[in-house]
Amino acid sequence: MTASAERFQKAKIIFRKDHTEDLWSIRVRPEAPLVFKPGQYATLGIEEEGKVVERSYSICSSPHEPEVEFFFELVMRGRVTPPLYHRQVGDILLMRRNAKGTFTFDGKSSRRQHLLVCTVTGVAPYVSMARALAREARQGRLHAAKIVVLQAASRSWEFAYRDELEALALEFPWFSYVPVVSRPWEDMEWKGEVGRAEDVLRKYIDDLKLDPLCTTVYLCGHPQMIENGKGILRRRGFARESIRGEVYWSPQKEAS
Secondary structure (H helix, E strand, O other), X not given: OOOOOOOEEEEEEEEEEXXXXXXXXXXXXXXXXXXXXXXXXXXXXXXXXXXXXXXEEEOOOOOOOOOEEEEEEOOOXXXXXXXXXXXXXXXEEEEEOOOEOOOOOOOOOOOOEEEEEEEHHHHHHHHHHHHHHHHHHHOOOOOOOEEEEEEEEOOHHHOOOHHHHHHHHHHOOOEEEEEEEOOHHHOOOOOOEEXXXXXXXXXXXXXXXXXXXXXXXXXXXXXXXXXXXHHHHHHOOOOHHHEEEEEOOOHHHHHO
């Protein structure tokens, strides 16, 4: 696919932060504002031999921010993420003009409990949601909902947005953040929750006394976590309409 001005616009990298050797964030400034809802994704592209190679990434920033922020994990088998890894401040990317996705915050139903579960970079849409809800709260709009973000990673230094989310948890009584480490033997100083996301999901359903009729659960990131999480939730009585999932890649496509 060649770059078309109707579909793509240029986006300049204005900020980059490397969290670990294979995790990094960037903010880009597109030529025209990108209109999106918290939880949606944007499509980034790079030109390769006269053609555009593209991939969709969840947006970290909230809609009111002037730049668009992304959180990446380096996956060497990908066609887009490895070249993106070498892009620095000042470099130009391509971005589709329209954001897409239905993985958005459930603000229309009467459910007041929201459990947002993710693995590593799957926290991106939740950061966008949290920033948007925090802005509304600071402007005087009170939230009746109770929101808990449960993020799992192998080691604690993979929680790139931990400081921001913990600060929001201190600021707002309706927001909580629970980081979970699955390989504590590689992170000996870790004193928090341990286990896989699915295991801790079971615990927090019980600890928070989450009522399936009053709760929306969001699952984002690793496809196996999402599949396992859906099975756990269904066995606990959660209806399909109260479970939202955003798979970050397809194992079948990887194999091919």
